[in-house]
Amino acid sequence: MVILIAEKSDIIRTGIRYILHEQDKNQIVKEIENPDKFKRTIEKEKPFLVFGSSDFLNDSYFLGLKISKDKIKYIGICMGAVSQFGANFLSDSIQIHSTKADIFRILQKFSTAQPRHDFGKKDHELTTREIEVVCEIAKGLTNKEIADKLFLSTHTIVTHRKNITRKLGIKTASGLTVYAIINNLIEIN
C-alpha cells in the first residue's frame, strides 16, 4: 500500500518520508513535486493515503476527480489556513510545526481502515480450480486433455499452470505429481 507525498518543498517531503519510515521502514512512500503530474501519479500509484500541500489538494483537483474520494484519504500539509485547500475533501491535516506524534496518530487512524500489507492475504494457496488442474497434471494429462476434461480452453489451463508454478515454486510435471501425493490430492496406484 502506497503513501504519496505531494509537496513542492524537498525539505518537507524528505521530512515526512523520514517520519513515515521511522514508523514502518517497509512502508512504500512515493513523492511528487510537480502539481501538473499529480493526477496521473494518483492513477498510477493508487495510494491509500496522500499528504499534500494546497498546490496539489485544491478545488480544481478535487472537482475534476473521477476516483471516489472514499478510496483515498487526503491529508493537507498546511502552511497557514486550511481554507486554501479544497477543504471539504480533506480527511485530516497536519501543520508545518506538527510533531512526529501527530503524524503517527494520522497513520494509525487511517491504516486500520485499510490493511497496509498484503501479508494476511492467502495469495499463495491454490484455488479449487487450480487444485483440480494439479491433480490432472499429476495423472499425466497434457494441457489439451485437461482442457477437454474440465471444459476449459487450453489457454486457460496454461494460465492456471503459470499461477500454480508461481504459487508453489514447482515447475515440472513430475514435481507437481510429488506435491499432489504428499498433500493427498491423489492416490498412488
Added chain:
Amino acid sequence: MADVIHMDFTLLPTISRFGISLGYGEKTVEEICQKYSVNVDFFLEVINSFHDKNYFPEKKFRAFSLKYIIDYLKSAHKFYLEYKVPKIERLIEKLIEVSDLEKQTFLLLKNFFQEYVNELKLHVKREEEEVYPYIINLEKSFLEKKITKKLQEKLQVYTIGQYQKEHGNIEEKLFDLKNILIKYVPMQKNNNLCNNILSELFKLEEDIKEHSEMEERVMIPQVKAMEKALKNGKFEVEEI
C-alpha cells in the same frame, strides 16, 4: 597455495577438479600449477570466479584455448556424477531408512531425484560424445587453417546454435526438488538430515550454474565465431 584454502575453503572441490591434490607444502600457486601441468592463468580465473560470484571474466576466458575449457567442463561432469550425485543419493537413502511414517514420501523424492539424475546423465553423455568432440575438431581446423571435407559437410547441417537451443532446462527438476523439501515435506524428526540434503542440492545447483555460464558465455560464443570463420574463410580443404 595453502593460503588460498585458508581464505576460502569452499574452493577445495574446484581445485581438485584440476587434478591437484592436497599436500601443497610451501609451494606457490604457480609452482603447484606447473607441477600438475595446469595453465596457471586459467586456474586463477576459474577459482576467482568461484570465489566471487559476481566475477565472471568472459573476455579473459575466451582468450584461452577451448581445449582447456572443455577439459575443465569434463572434470566438472565427473565431479557431479561420481561424487555429488552419489552423495545426495546416499543421504536420501539414509532418510528413507530412518523414517517410518514418511517412508512413502521419501521414496517419492528418491524417484524424483533419480529422474533428475537420468536427465543429467543424458545431458552429459550428449556433450561428451557429440558436442565436445565437434568443438575440438573445429578448433583444430581453425588453428591449422585447414578444414576436412567431413567437417565442412557437417558445418552445412550442424551448428552449435542447435545445441544451444536444447541446452538448459535440466535445472528445473533440481529447483522443484528444493522447493518440495523446503515447503511440502511433512514435519518430521530428521531435520538435520533434510537440511543436509538441501544444502547439498543448493551447492550442486550453484556449481552447475557456474558450469552453464562457462558453456553459454564462453564456449558457445567462441565456437560460433569459429564456425563463422570456417564457413566464410578460404581454408585449405583436406580430402580426408
